[in-house]
Amino acid sequence: MNIGDKVRLLRAKEQGVVSRFLPGNMIEIEIEDGFRIPVMRSELVLVSPMEAERLLKPSIYEPQKTVAPAPPTIVANQGIYLAFAPVNDREYTLHLINNTDWEFPYVLGEESAGAGGGVQFRGLHSGLLKPKSQQKMNDLYAHAKFEEWPTFVVQGLWFRAGKSSLRQPILKRFKARAATFFKNKTTLPVLNQPGFLTQLDAETDQSQVPTNQPKPTVIRPEELKAEMFTPRSELSSISVERPTAVVDLHIEELLPKGQNAGLSMSRPPADLLKLQLDTFEKALENAIASGMSDITFIHGVGSGALRTELHKRLGKHANVKFFEDAQKQKFGYGATKVTLK
Structure with missing residues (x-):
């Protein structure tokens, strides 16, 4: 028995369509007028295709019906x-x-x-x-x-x-x-x-694209050749530092050794959060630029502010495929693994 199958009750007159499987060997069926009711699997029997065609009304699980518009003069190509x-x-x-x-x-x-x-x-x-x-x-x-x-x-x-x-x-x-x-x-x-x-x-x-749209830019061979031979000394000096596979964003790891306690006590919490986010952004962009497939950030649990902000930025990033909590046995919800496109 599968979702979309037509069924009827053994001890009642109701007939419908399987819409969902519930715990405890229960099945939810959608009957007439869109109402859904839970029924024991043992109380249901499948309806044969011929019987379904004669007795049951079409449901949302039937093959979709095509709207028959008037012959269009303009074809809708997107949607x-x-x-x-x-x-x-x-x-x-x-x-x-x-x-x-x-x-x-x-x-x-x-x-x-x-x-x-x-x-x-x-x-x-x-x-x-x-x-x-x-x-x-x-x-x-x-x-x-x-x-x-x-x-x-x-x-x-x-x-x-x-x-x-x-x-x-x-x-x-x-x-x-x-x-x-x-x-x-x-x-x-x-x-x-x-x-x-x-x-x-x-x-x-x-x-x-309609013919009345602007034509694409024309690339002239002589201009392209001149561009190819233009010195790129400023680009050759750019290098990307490949980050480690696991980046620890705890303040004690980011501040200079030996000065952690004094600096962290004297700096406002907003400055410390900015330091953590700047480190996160730099490591993420370098991981993308260097072709890494994934990177893990250890942010700790704490108040949850850093984790929330990281997930907010990851959710908007075009080069992030998905992200998830990582190494739960060790960190609980204190680490996030990011899989890159």
């Missing part, structure tokens, strides 16, 4: 979204939306940290999104566990019958960041309900 629709104030459902005039064959999965620090991929769904349609994936994303949400990976192709230009496939990764995710609540395309979303095909497709 592939990952959307999160609130079920209540605690849970979200994940949807993939195609608001274009193209068919969109897709694969959707999750990336998360695996054993040994590697990245683990888990496939969630695959299928074909018709133009102006959407597909619900699951409803497993809880607000309370937002920091544990995985990185979502979407791979997709473009198809339109007849003559059309060849478009490049999509391969996008999306990690929800609290600093930006909850700021822009909007009406979700196709679904027409409030929620949060991110556009996966936002980059300009050069094959679809």
